[in-house]
Amino acid sequence: xxxxxxxxxxxxxxxxxxxxxxxxxxxxxxxxxxxxxxxxxxxxxxxxxxxxxxxxxxxxxxxxxxxxxxxxxxxxxxxxxxxxxxxxxxxxxxxxxxxxxxxxxxxxxxxxxxxxxxxxxxxxxxxxxxxxxxxxxxxxxxxxxxxxxxxxxxxxxxxxxxxxxxxxxxxxxxxxxxxxxxxxxxxxxxxxxxxxxxxxxxxxxxxxxxxxxxxxxxxxxxxxxxxxxxxxxxxxxxxxxxxxxxxxxxxxxxxxxxxxxxxxxxxxxxxxxxxxxxxxxxxxxxxxxxxxxxxxxxxxxxxxxxxxxxxxxxxxxxxxxxxxxxxxxxxxxxxxxxxxxxxxxxxxxxxxxxxxxxxxxxxxxxxxxxxxxxxxxxxxxxxxxxxxxxxxxxxxxxxxxxxxxxxxxxxxxxxxxxxxxxxxxxxxxxxxxxxxxxxxxxxxxxxxxxxxxxxxxxxxxxxxxxxxxx
Numbered sequence: 001x002x003x004x005x006x007x008x009x010x011x012x013x014x015x016x017x018x019x020x021x022x023x024x025x026x027x028x029x030x031x032x033x034x035x036x037x038x039x040x041x042x043x044x045x046x047x048x049x050x051x052x053x054x055x056x057x058x059x060x061x062x063x064x065x066x067x068x069x070x071x072x073x074x075x076x077x078x079x080x081x082x083x084x085x086x087x088x089x090x091x092x093x094x095x096x097x098x099x100x101x102x103x104x105x106x107x108x109x110x111x112x113x114x115x116x117x118x119x120x121x122x123x124x125x126x127x128x129x130x131x132x133x134x135x136x137x138x139x140x141x142x143x144x145x146x147x148x149x150x151x152x153x154x155x156x157x158x159x160x161x162x163x164x165x166x167x168x169x170x171x172x173x174x175x176x177x178x179x180x181x182x183x184x185x186x187x188x189x190x191x192x193x194x195x196x197x198x199x200x201x202x203x204x205x206x207x208x209x210x211x212x213x214x215x216x217x218x219x220x221x222x223x224x225x226x227x228x229x230x231x232x233x234x235x236x237x238x239x240x241x242x243x244x245x246x247x248x249x250x251x252x253x254x255x256x257x258x259x260x261x262x263x264x265x266x267x268x269x270x271x272x273x274x275x276x277x278x279x280x281x282x283x284x285x286x287x288x289x290x291x292x293x294x295x296x297x298x299x300x301x302x303x304x305x306x307x308x309x310x311x312x313x314x315x316x317x318x319x320x321x322x323x324x325x326x327x328x329x330x331x332x333x334x335x336x337x338x339x340x341x342x343x344x345x346x347x348x349x350x351x352x353x354x355x356x357x358x359x360x361x362x363x364x365x366x367x368x369x370x371x372x373x374x375x376x377x378x379x380x381x382x383x384x385x386x387x388x389x390x391x392x393x394x395x396x397x398x399x400x401x402x403x404x405x406x407x408x409x410x411x412x413x414x415x416x417x418x419x420x421x422x423x424x425x426x427x428x429x430x431x432x433x434x435x436x437x438x439x440x441x442x443x444x445x446x447x448x449x450x451x452x453x454x455x456x457x458x459x460x461x462x463x464x465x466x467x468x469x470x
Contacts, residue, residue: 001025002066003379006052006082007073008032008039010348011098011123014368015072015375020045021394023458024379027061031073053082055089063090068379070096076104080115087116094118096378098371102239119378126370128243131319131344132251134363135229139317139342141363144388146399146449147428152212153388153397156219158204170196176218180210181435183425183451184395191395193423193451209425209449211433229316230272233340235301235331236322237278237287240346240367244319245274245291277301277310301331313339321346332361353391382406382464384457387449394454395421403466404444414438419459422452 001024005016008030016039019026026045029052030036036049050057052071063069069086071079076099083095096119099105105122137145142155158165164172169182173196185194186205192198200206208215232248234241252272275295278284284298299306301322312318318335320328325347332345342362347353350366369389377385388397402409408416413424413436427434428447434440442448452460 001068001379001381002062003027003068003070004029004052004058004061004063004066005070005072006030007071007079007098008035008047009072009074011368011371012070012072013039013042014350015070015372016043016045018372018376018454019379021454022376022380023455029057029061053078053085055085058086063093066090066093068094068096070375072098076101080104080117083117084115087118094378096121096375098123100124100239121371121374123367123371124239125243126374127240127321127346127365127367128247130365130370131240131244131321131346132247134344134365135248135317136251139229139344139362144397146209146387146397146426147447150211150428151209151426151433151449152215153207153209154215154219156206156208158200158202158206160202162200162202164200164206165202167200168196169194169198169200172200178210178214178217179433179435180208180214180218181425182206183209183423184390186390191390193421229342231315231317232272232274233312233315233318233335234274234276235318235320235328235335237276237280237283237296238321238323240321241276241278241319242287242290244321245276245294248272248274275310275312275315277306277312301327307331307334308338315340317342317344319344319346325349325352329359329361329364333359336360336362353389380457381461382466384460384464395451396454396457398450398452398457398460400448400450400464402442402444402446402448402464403468405467406444406464407467408442408464409444411442412438413440413442416463418463419452419456421456422450422460425449425451 003019003024004027005012006029008028016026016028020043028039028045028047029050030039030047031051033049036047040047048061063086071082073079079097079099083097086093087095095117097117099120099122105120137143145152182194184191184207208219234244276287277297277299278287279300281298284296288296297310312335318332318340320332322328328345332343336343344363344365345361346365346367348367350368352364353366373386383400385399386396387399424436426449427436429443
């Protein structure tokens with residue numbers, strides 16, 4: 001797969017890095033000479049120092065046989081025009097534009113044919129959706145859902161007094177009379193796919209996979225079931241904060257109207273109160289006009305004891321989404337220290353995700369990771385979607401739905417020749433949850449949950465792709 005990416009800023013560089021790890025053929029076009037020089041030394045791909053919005057430049061790098069054109073410069077207008085130009089000249093090339101301005105985004109959503117752009121990515125909306133998904137799943141870096149309320153994965157650390165210590169996976173499955181899997185474990189910061197004979201040691205981190213009710217019986221109830229979230233505080237009246245408010249209200253409305261069944265007890269409350277702390281008087285005024293039922297406080301988070309004075313200690317959840325990732329981390333930790341039950345911090349740099357377990361913050365959301373995951377969902381073949389990344393060894397929890405003409409349909413799993421570092425964990429077929437074996441025959445419409453190393457995802461694309469994608 002050939003991809004041309006224009007704009008090697010923070011997000012563009014991270015997107016390129018992820019795509020090269022999946023063995024995609026990437027060409028980066030960066031206008032700034034110093035940035036282009038740095039990226040050339042960092043990434044194993046072709047880097048062109050030129051203007052990627054010019055047709056002659058794109059023709060020189062072979063735009064005519066390009067599968068995807070991605071515009072991620074800092075200018076919405078440049079991204080839109082560049083994608084529109086490519087879409088009009090090269091019909092077989094799909095275009096993806098980074099567009100931050102909500103007005104442009106709304107216009108493109110309402111008029112799909114506008115400029116011929118195929119996909120629009122708004123980083124702020126992607127980050128807000130990632131935050132709300134975290135809330136739905138109980139605000140925990142140790143719990144994430146594979147399929148809404150049907151299948152969940154939870155991390156369980158083995159302490160010195162754990163009943164699982166010193167036992168094999170097979171023994172644990174025999175002793176616990178419930179249907180579950182332990183598809184992956186972390187031992188001394190090294191991820192592994194265990195076998196039935198694998199012995200569990202003190203300090204191991206096991207990932208249990210199963211129905212949430214079953215996992216409650218084995219590991220105890222998750223935090224969200226014990227502590228319904230009613231009071232939410234948002235630090236930073238940014239566009240991300242605004243989008244978070246809108247999406248929370250949408251989900252509460254959908255649940256109350258019976259439009260959508262929501263698993264998290266957070267959304268089972270009939271009312272959710274929201275308080276926003278914003279230091280800009282102009283932004284605070286604008287937010288109060290947009291959301292009359294939201295409490296807007298115009299104060300600086302840097303003021304001494306501001307969180308205590310504004311009673312953030314009594315909140316169930318604090319979400320810090322200012323423009324500064326360091327301030328988000330510090331304010332989230334401060335909120336937890338004074339008594340807030342849960343805290344989420346937004347960061348830009350993915351390196352903080354690796355430190356999340358050592359920080360006194362319940363969940364860290366990366367804007368770059370949210371954007372990258374959205375782009376990967378578009379680009380990857382076979383509908384392969386990343387649910388969670390295990391940063392210790394670049395393992396990913398994936399899911400995909402088999403298309404009617406997917407190559408594996410009608411085949412047994414043992415005949416797929418899956419890579420060594422990939423495993424099908426479960427299959428959802430209608431209302432049935434299937435723990436697969438080598439003889440399991442796959443059917444069209446099956447939803448598969450897999451775990452795999454990042455560098456074999458391209459092989460999975462080839463194995464599971466549809467005849468329509470060839």
